[in-house]
Amino acid sequence: MKNKAILTFLLIIFMIPAHVTFSDEVNIYSARKEYLIKPLTDEFTKETGIKVNILSAQSKVLIKKIIDEGKSTPADILLTVDAGNLHDAKTKGISIPIRSNKLMKLVPAHLRDIENHWFGLSIRSRVIMYNPNKISPSKISTYDSLANSELKNRVCIRSSSNIYNQSLMSSIIHHNGELYAYDWASNVVRNFSHSPKGNDRSQMTSVVLGKCDVTLANTYYLGKWITSKKEIEREYAKKIKIIFPNQNDRGAHINISGALITKYSKNIDSATKLIEFLASDRAQEIYAKKNHEYPIRQDIEVSNIVKSWGYPFKMDMMSLTTLGSLNNQAGIIFDKAGWK
Numbered sequence: 001m002k003n004k005a006i007l008t009f010l011l012i013i014f015m016i017p018a019h020v021t022f023s024d025e026v027n028i029y030s031a032r033k034e035y036l037i038k039p040l041t042d043e044f045t046k047e048t049g050i051k052v053n054i055l056s057a058q059s060k061v062l063i064k065k066i067i068d069e070g071k072s073t074p075a076d077i078l079l080t081v082d083a084g085n086l087h088d089a090k091t092k093g094i095s096i097p098i099r100s101n102k103l104m105k106l107v108p109a110h111l112r113d114i115e116n117h118w119f120g121l122s123i124r125s126r127v128i129m130y131n132p133n134k135i136s137p138s139k140i141s142t143y144d145s146l147a148n149s150e151l152k153n154r155v156c157i158r159s160s161s162n163i164y165n166q167s168l169m170s171s172i173i174h175h176n177g178e179l180y181a182y183d184w185a186s187n188v189v190r191n192f193s194h195s196p197k198g199n200d201r202s203q204m205t206s207v208v209l210g211k212c213d214v215t216l217a218n219t220y221y222l223g224k225w226i227t228s229k230k231e232i233e234r235e236y237a238k239k240i241k242i243i244f245p246n247q248n249d250r251g252a253h254i255n256i257s258g259a260l261i262t263k264y265s266k267n268i269d270s271a272t273k274l275i276e277f278l279a280s281d282r283a284q285e286i287y288a289k290k291n292h293e294y295p296i297r298q299d300i301e302v303s304n305i306v307k308s309w310g311y312p313f314k315m316d317m318m319s320l321t322t323l324g325s326l327n328n329q330a331g332i333i334f335d336k337a338g339w340k
Contacts, residue, residue, distance in 0.1 A: 024270045025051040029066065031059035031080035032257060040286055044277045050270050059085040059163075066094045071264045076271040079121075081257045082163045084170070086118040087324025095260040100272050106279040111256055111296055114321040120256035121278045122287045123294035124218045125315065126168050127252060128243040129204055134213040142246045143172065143253070146214065147187035155191040156203050156212035160334035164200075164218060164255065169333060170326035171253050174318055178333060185337035196340055201225075208236045223292025223305050244313040251314035255323070257293070 030037060034056050041052040057065070059080040066073050066089075078089055089095055095117040103112070103119050111120035128140050135154070139145060146155055158165060173181045193212035203215035204222070225237035244252040259278065261271045277283055284295040288302040295302065298312050 024049070024267065025053060026076050026267055026270045026274050027053045027074045028055070028077045028079050028274075029062040029075040029262075030054050030056045031062060031078075031085070032056070036291055037079065039290060040278060040283050041274075043282065043286070044274055047277070048273060050273065052274065063089050063092060063094065066262055067092060073262060073264050074266075075262045076265040076267045077259050077261060077274065079257070079259045081124075082167055082255050083120075083258070083320035083324040084163045084167050084327045086113070086256075086258050086260060087321070087327060089260060090117045090324075094263050096263050096265075096268075098261055098272060098275065100276055102276045103272075103279055106276070107296055110317050110319045111258075112320075113260075114319065118258050118260040119275060119279065120258045120296055120320065121275075122257045122284075122291070123254050123296060123315075124220055124256070125244065125252045125254045125294065125313070126164055126216055127219055128214060128245050129207060129217050129222070129240050130214045130243065131207050131210070131239065132241045133239075134210070137241070137243050140214055140243060140245075142249075143168070144184065145245075146191065146216075147184045149187075149191075151191045151214060153191065153193050154213040155188060156193050156206045156215050157188070157196060158198060158200065158203055159196040160331070160339040165216070166327055166330045166334070167255050167323055168216070168253050169330035170323045171316060171318060173326050173329055173333070174322055175250055175316075178329065181330075182333050182337055185333055185339050189337055189339050204240055205236065208239045219294075219306075219309065220292045222309075223303070226305055227292075242309050244310060246316070247314045250318075251316040254294075254315045256296075256320060 034054050044050065045052055062078060066075050066078065080086060090113065097116045098119065107119045112118065130140060169181060172184060200217040200221045204217055206212045207215050219242065222237060222242060225233045228234055246252060259275050261268060265271055279296065281300060284297065284300045287293050288295045288300055288306065292303055292306055302311055
């Protein structure tokens with residue numbers, strides 16, 4: 001009986017690929033909903049044998065949780081959206097530089113932290129969306145145009161406390177300076193159709209229902225409408241159009257989802273392997289086709305829906321490290337401009 005048990009054990013050992021260690025695991029604190037990243041982590045586990053555990057919550061909640069847990073935190077990776085959140089996590093001291101030649105090759109320089117604390121894993125663009133029955137696209141071809149007086153009472157945008165808007169403002173500060181950014185924000189506020197409230201899809205719904213004519217939203221939200229199980233959202237998607245702004249100068253504003261390794265990670269090697277996998281061609285294709293986001297390299301195939309909006313388009317190539325560092329100035333300017 002004992003010999004039979006030993007023989008069975010040896011057979012199992014020889015059937016397992018040498019690179020797979022089933023005792024390995026990675027714990028992700030994710031600001032992205034689990035269903036968005038589960039297909040990717042499942043693929044990673046299948047390929048490596050490394051187990052992935054996911055805890056989902058809002059970015060600010062997760063950053064505070066990591067700080068409060070300190071050395072006892074189980075978190076190996078913080079996965080979140082927007083360079084502003086990644087920069088915030090870094091400045092609060094919860095990350096470490098990631099040492100990976102593979103990531104340095106896979107992730108373009110402007111999409112990663114200048115000290116390699118975080119790396120971008122997918123791209124989204126904050127674009128102008130509009131009602132084609134109410135306004136000509138030629139009138140709203142730039143972010144600057146949202147401040148034009150002819151758009152008075154026609155613009156709806158979410159609150160200035162939203163990180164997406166803060167990052168857009170950071171890009172305007174970078175390209176045009178703080179005085180211009182203040183004037184722009186003040187004039188956009190004068191064009192509000194109503195006080196900011198709700199998320200991106202709330203603004204898009206307002207455009208469709210005629211409560212305003214123009215808004216700003218991230219591209220993938222329209223992808224979600226187009227593929228929605230709800231008939232009303234699929235109908236709404238037919239009544240709104242996208243413009244990639246500033247195609248004749250700096251390009252459309254972009255941001256990222258990205259990842260960092262936590263300061264007290266117990267599984268740094270496995271965490272690094274997972275982030276490398278998420279930047280790989282295979283994972284990038286899943287990001288692009290399942291979530292209607294943009295890959296971090298333009299040689300990756302995107303979904304037909306994304307292609308239908310116009311791809312590739314000219315992207316703003318500013319460093320997202322700079323974007324994160326200007327977040328505080330963005331908030332101050334919004335407050336001065338009365339953008340609630």
